[in-house]
Amino acid sequence: MTEATASPGSTVLGRGLGRALPILTVLLAIIAIWYLAAIWMNATWVRDQAVRADTVLTTGDLIRQTLTLERPVLPAPHQVAAGLWEGIAGQKITSKRSLVWHGWVTLSATLAGFAIGTAAGVLLAVGIVHNRAMDQSVMPWAVASQTVPILAIAPMVIVVFASMGVTGLLPKAMIAAWLSFFPVLVGMVKGLRTPDAMQLDLMHSWNASRVQQFWRLRLPSSLPYLFASLKVAIAAALVGTIVGELPAGATSGLGARLLSGSYYGQTVQIWAALFAAAILAAVLVMLIGALERLTLRRMGLAR
Amino acid sequence: MSALPVIAVWIGAIGLNTWLSRFDSRATRLAVALIFGATILILWEMAVRIYAVPPVILPAPSQIGASFAANTAILWSDFVQTIVKGALTGWLIGAGAAIATAIAIDRSPFLQRGLLPIGNFVAALPIVGIAPILVMWFGFDWQSKAAVVVVMVFFPILVNMVAGLAATEPMQRDLMATWAAPYGASLWKLRLPAAMPFLFNGLKITTTLALIGAIVAEFFGSPTKGMGFRISTAVGRLDLPLVWAEILVAAIAGSLFYGIVALIEKKVTFWHPSQRPQRG
Amino acid sequence: MTVIQARDVSLTFQTADGPVHALKDVSLTIERGDFVSFIGPSGCGKTTFLRAIAALETPTAGKLEVADMTPDQARRQRAYGYVFQAPGLYPWRTIAGNISLPLEIMGFARADRLQRIARVLDLVDLAGFGGKYPWQLSGGMQQRASIARALAFDADILLMDEPFGALDEIVRDRLNEALLDLWKKTGKTIGFVTHSIPEAVYLSTKIVVMSPRPGRITRVIDSPLPRDRPLEIRDTPEFIALAQQVRDGLREGHSYD
Known part of the structure; x- marks a missing residue:
């Protein structure tokens, strides 16, 4: 951030990208691992539910359900983001849920x-x-x-x-x-x-x-x-x-x-x-x- | 009127320490520190007695000592549960994982540039907050406390270790190049030893974090023993002397833990300027 | 026999302020057993040239050969020992341990290592200090230890980058004498970077005068002095005339800017 204001012209973009690229890569990797972990950790519960309800799950169903549970063992990143957005923008600021x-x-x-x-x-x-x-x-x-x-x-x-x-x-x-x-x-x-x-x-x-x-x-x-x-x-x-x-x-x-x-x-x-x-x-x-x-x-x- | 003895002790201690501090030798420095500590304890005891402070608000040091002596068995089992099983196990696993990760990403500047800012960022976050989640995942016993500790100590140690591995001078690396040293040799003989002061810095600052993580995690659920459990139930019964006895145990454990790591550091990094005996 | 040969070697660094010509068309031949000094103001490329010989920098043009190999091959063959301006000893190893380090990396057997350590410690007059840690020795002793380290594996070439630059005049005189003595005993080829005229004249069989912007050789002076040189030789008319020549060479280079 400091350099961006200090040095002129096109190098700013290049240097900024050079610094941001590794960080973004690692962040993306973390999010990917998070999704995999969410599927894996929530799968047991979803399977149990399916057995109880006597339904057969395809892999697609399984993945979809693991990422949309209401009380997941590990919520998926988009669920957390939604919860965060809901908590910040979805409530009146004076609300106890804000x-x-x-x-x-x-x-x-x-x-x-x-x-x-x-x-x-x-x-x-x-x-x-x-x-x-x-x-x-x-x-x-x-x-x-x-x-x-x-x-x-x-x-x-x-x-x-x-x-x-x-x-x-x-x-x-x-x-x-x-x-x-x-x-x-x-x-x-x-x-x-x-x-x-x-x-x-x-x-x-x-x-x-x-x-x-x-x-x-x-x-x-x-x-x-x-x-x-x-x-x-x-x-x-x-x-x-x-x-x-x-x-x-x-x-x-x-x-x-x-x-x-x-x-x-x-x-x-x-x-x-x-x-x-x-x-x-x-x-x-x-x-x-x-x-x-x-x-x-x-x-x-x-x- | 009743404040007079308190003020007298205070002024007496100030006078004594002012006089002692002029000598500025090793012995007087220690004496000054000890006198200050003792003065605080005496003033505390006096204040509680003179003003009849109820133990519910602040027990006197003597009451805390009595509670400590009466509850050694409980305190010991809490110590084993929280410090040995929770904090120490977690600290060892977290440190091991951090060191292994640092060495694993050592050959990839790309990953280092990605992980370092994230590690620095995470190290400043209120990570204790994950305690409720990990207690849900790993159950009420010490495993969940160890897991919290692992997460808390991982990033500070990782960041220090990566910085340490990068801390060699260009000249040292050039020298390795002139000997055509392979990667393993320069890692093992140059960069790991050079990283030790940094690593120990990380290890030292995380000893306190480990205790905090293990104790705080117990507030979110624990078996019927452990320091965090005892503190929260004793507070509920307004048994403040026992709470303070637990705090005393935590303080002693924290200082010991830190002291032992510092001692190992002294042995390992005897060559570092901060550890060498001072020469005139 | 030619040990180091440079033909039209150029080296350009790309920096934010544009290219910097650290070396431009440098040609030089160094024979076996020569003691060659490189002298010139800062920025003349003398250190860069030495680093290029050691394969720590790669020339951008020209041909550079060390012992009939590329510098990098020579590095892999461990053909030279390198001494930096600072001792660069590991604080966590004793003096003996420091000298042992390159030997360990190169896979010498333990008995052989001990023998070599004792020999080079003796050579640099540090016998009995092997068990000390570097920070327990004076700057001059540390630098001698670092020379011993460079000698331990018996490379034919010794490259020294202002090895005595950080030491005081009195210690420097003593180490200069010791270095000459060592050179006579071992017959090594030595490349020596310095910014001191008396030091260059006293030590060298060949003095290479360099000048900056772009870094280049302005004059190569072969020394007429005998190989046996007591310190007093510095008061002889031959020595003073030679120093004058070097000074002229330096001035010549300077008139460009």
Whole structure:
């Protein structure tokens, strides 16, 4: 995408095609495998039905039926696409069956948590870089905490908050904030430390104050690291929110859609919710990527 | 008034750590970190007691410890069910599959260019979401948890391994060419060893993912044991100390799992600049 | 006996900014036992020519023969050892392990490998360092190890691409002496790329002066110096006159642009 805007003329098409062709091939292969798998996995049920109804199935019938079941073991790609389209465009946005509405519930909690987590991470990183006691106290634990499956306890957090009477956006946002906090903290500390001794000495030789040193040197050189961790953080925040929507009782959000689909065996609904979540994640990561390119290009850091 | 002792401990710890951090040696660094951890625990305990926080909201560390000691048998069987059977099996299968795939597509730049962006994309998706589907397919026992873990760890490891296999310098490859080395020799003697730091990076970041996958998948259905099962039922009975004991087990298991992989990495990639002993 | 023969060799790279003529109509004959230096400013094609001899690049026109074969056949016959500007040692192998690597690839037996490793380590004055890892040695020692690696399988030709370019002057002098000594002992044919005039004059029996845009040979100077060369030879009038000739050749090439 970057190159397309940067280089002129006919090479753009050629290079774009050169990059897209392998990806498209692999995607097509995946879809083909998916169809085969759908036929194979749904065939047992279709055959059972046929035996029960005492009808004889031709291969054509078998394939047609495996791809049109209402509750297939594995829905075919076009069924998922239909479910997704139905959920996005086929409902009023305020409807409880609209994926846009559920997506918005998830998105708002994700963004709120992401904002809180990022702000806290950046602030703490600034403190850590300037205070050695803070650095030595907090950093080992921050790094070690990355190995702890925090996400797994997200549903518990929701239940505990609910027992205190706090429901809705806030508990989920807390989980999202918690999950996006650590990547930002670790990445930002690393980024603020990138200026090497020579650059710092140079600042020192100009008699720059600590504040000047921060705004003119440390902060700009940390931005590439910050953006890299922001991408990780927003993905983590989204996953956190979705898992936070899993506990029984949740009725809104993409996670709740997943859960209710799994309760009632609505496989198409599960897959549609899953793809909605995937699209949301992709869009969020791409937005941060675009922001990153814009910022870095303005700073002259991009290629 | 009741906040005074809490504030006193806090300020005392800050003072102690500020003083200790001036020395900046290995021992004091460790001490500072441990003092910070201990301070948090003490403050937690004090806060719960002074303000009489109900255990339903936040149990004190001592209550969690007591619950841990009283339930070791349950915790152990949950650990075996979730971590050993679910997470570890899935992680090993997923890692094996990812490494095999990376080597299989190694000779096809076309497939790599196709798979890498997709792999990177998938690695950022909320893959835990497939848990309900896989629980439907593979049943309630550990097999479905292992399947979730396989899917979750596959792409991060694949992406790292492919990048690692491509990470040799042009000069190293030219050198192989001047010796007329066949493909097998340059793969086995140059590119696999050179890929190891990348591979271990992938293996390390997926240890946590494996635990998450195994535990979260249990929320969608499990036999009557397992850490995810225990957490959700204990929350239902408002037995929060047991929930926290399970969290403690998860934390220890996660750190151990990561630590063991990091230790193996140290042995295998002793030559990498990040692993070498620091020289003055 | 002629070991390397180039006739009207041209090599053109296609780049986004149009074709780049890295080599144009290069003709040269290298005899067995010659020490040939290639010297010239960057972009004159000296490295490209060496890489073409090693079959790491393919000429787009002309004829290039190495030991009466095409360069690629010569590569498959393992007719030459190649030394790059950087040592390029594997960090996960010891020095002995690194020297052993090409021998393993070429299928030498274990006993033979050990014998050869000991011999070349001795030759480059690194005996006793076989068990060390590359990152435990200095830059000069690493480069010596990489030369030992290129010598281990006893190819008749040694191709060296600015092997001492990244080292300081003092280490470079010592390695130059050691290289001359090694060349006398083994009688190999050596192709040597450098951008240092004293180094080229001190080492070579034949100095090839090249110039850029397009990359070509402007002058070939046969050295009148004897094969026995103590370091002090660099203060003799013959040496200084020869260096002057090389400098003139370089200047001549430059007047084109």
